[in-house]
Amino acid sequence: MAKTSPMFRFIFINLVLALPLVPTMGQQSDSIPGRRAQSIAVGIDLAPFIIRTYDDSRTGLCVSGRYGLRDKIFGVAELGYENVDFSNNQTVTKNETDLTAYQYAHTSNGSFLRAGLDFNFFKPYDEPYNKDFVGVGFRYGYAYQEQQSPAFIIGNGYWNDYSGGGGSSSVNSHWIEVVFALRTELFRNFYAGWSMRGKMLVHSGHTGVMEPYAIPGYGKNNGNLTVGFTYSLEYQIPFGKRQ
Amino acid sequence: MIANSPQNCNFRHKFFIMHHHRLLRFCGIGLMVLLPLMIGGCNESGICLSNQHAVQVSLISAHTGKDTTLTTSVFGAGRSDSVYASQALSKLFLPLEFDHDPDTTFFVIKTKTTADTLAFLYRKELDFISGECGYVFSFTIDGVAHTTNKIDYSTIVYPTVKYGEDLTNVQVYIY
Numbered sequence: 519m520a521k522t523s524p525m526f527r528f529i530f531i532n533l534v535l536a537l538p539l540v541p542t543m544g545q546q547s548d549s550i551p552g553r554r555a556q557s558i559a560v561g562i563d564l565a566p567f568i569i570r571t572y573d574d575s576r577t578g579l580c581v582s583g584r585y586g587l588r589d590k591i592f593g594v595a596e597l598g599y600e601n602v603d604f605s606n607n608q609t610v611t612k613n614e615t616d617l618t619a620y621q622y623a624h625t626s627n628g629s630f631l632r633a634g635l636d637f638n639f640f641k642p643y644d645e646p647y648n649k650d651f652v653g654v655g656f657r658y659g660y661a662y663q664e665q666q667s668p669a670f671i672i673g674n675g676y677w678n679d680y681s682g683g684g685g686s687s688s689v690n691s692h693w694i695e696v697v698f699a700l701r702t703e704l705f706r707n708f709y710a711g712w713s714m715r716g717k718m719l720v721h722s723g724h725t726g727v728m729e730p731y732a733i734p735g736y737g738k739n740n741g742n743l744t745v746g747f748t749y750s751l752e753y754q755i756p757f758g759k760r761q
Numbered sequence: 762m763i764a765n766s767p768q769n770c771n772f773r774h775k776f777f778i779m780h781h782h783r784l785l786r787f788c789g790i791g792l793m794v795l796l797p798l799m800i801g802g803c804n805e806s807g808i809c810l811s812n813q814h815a816v817q818v819s820l821i822s823a824h825t826g827k828d829t830t831l832t833t834s835v836f837g838a839g840r841s842d843s844v845y846a847s848q849a850l851s852k853l854f855l856p857l858e859f860d861h862d863p864d865t866t867f868f869v870i871k872t873k874t875t876a877d878t879l880a881f882l883y884r885k886e887l888d889f890i891s892g893e894c895g896y897v898f899s900f901t902i903d904g905v906a907h908t909t910n911k912i913d914y915s916t917i918v919y920p921t922v923k924y925g926e927d928l929t930n931v932q933v934y935i936y
Contacts, residue, residue, distance in 0.1 A: 604892060606894070621895070622893075622894065624892060667895070667896075670895045672814075672859065672895075672896055672897055674858075675812065676840075677837065677857075677859065677860075677866075678858070678860055679859070680859040680898070727888065727889050727896075729892075730892075738892065739892065
């Protein structure tokens with residue numbers, strides 16, 4: 519049976535995620551005038567599960583908490599975990615006599631915390647009690663991970679290859695994020711949203727030679743700048759009323 | 762009709778917060794816009810380079826001081842298979858050994874009439890390239906030694922052999 523293309527799987531998942539948005543389009547608000555809940559919300563990020571469909575080397579989980587400091591200002595904390603189990607067996611061919619093999623395995627386990635503020639710029643003039651969100655935010659992110667390369671081979675192409683293996687090393691990473699986010703209430707107190715994030719790695723210190731393949735909460739370690747996404751589902755816990 | 766009955770409306774009012782179709786539409790459009798970005802970003806794969814453990818040797822005419830070409834075969838010392846076999850070359854890429862201690866690699870450079878031995882003395886260091894490519898060795902060339910049948914003299918112009926760099930390390934002047 520032919521293997522499903524990662525792109526088609528990804529599109530399919532996103533369409534499934536977008537479906538719940540469709541039935542409520544074009545509907546009017548039933549917010550009750552004079553009542554507005556300030557609340558704590560807890561949520562889960564679906565992005566790690568989506569990433570898993572096209573990159574099976576990464577397994578993660580991220581939960582979030584949101585607290586309404588003001589009407590339009592929210593304190594946000596996101597806590598997560600990521601495991602990376604990656605191996606590569608790649609041969610690069612320049613010509614018939616120039617073959618270079620890269621065989622490399624890498625494992626990592628780490629946790630991360632992102633904390634910051636969100637600012638809601640959404641002003642539904644015709645719906646004063648609308649709690650949807652269109653806004654920006656910022657985060658400070660920190661991740662700690664333990665990684666190791668149990669086996670690697672450095673291919674030479676002419677002389678003998680070199681086989682090695684490394685012990686574990688730890689990595690501490692710090693980064694900042696600028697967030698653009700949308701969130702809407704699908705059902706009473708249940709929210710769905712997505713965010714796009716520009717991330718800048720400020721510092722990544724590691725005790726060994728090896729740099730991390732991916733930093734939990736930051737993404738693949740391909741440079742000091744990257745873009746991240748989240749798809750979140752949240753439940754808002756009403757704990758107060760304002761007249 | 763059932764779809765417009767008061768009971769149905771109450772149900773919908775009770776379980777749905779039916780507001781702001783504009784934002785919802787915006788969310789939907791945003792998802793579609795983000796899809797290509799996400800797919801593109803996620804399909805990134807590292808490209809590992811080949812031939813990154815080789816010293817680059819430029820051949821220079823000892824008479825003119827300019828680049829020259831030599832028809833030659835190059836063998837690693839003790840090897841019967843060649844790095845180059847009877848090729849006209851102006852630049853040689855000579856792979857360094859990983860497991861010699863001290864780190865020295867010998868090559869035999871043969872022409873039709875004569876042969877020279879060229880040796881590189883160097884230090885190596887383990888470097889990490891990327892998650893895709895893993896580790897490589899980087900080298901620092903400390904010395905070059907050779908016989909003088911066809912080779913007049915040699916100089917180290919750039920002692921570092923490093924992944925991703927494409928620079929001449931050694932100039933060999935030939936008669």
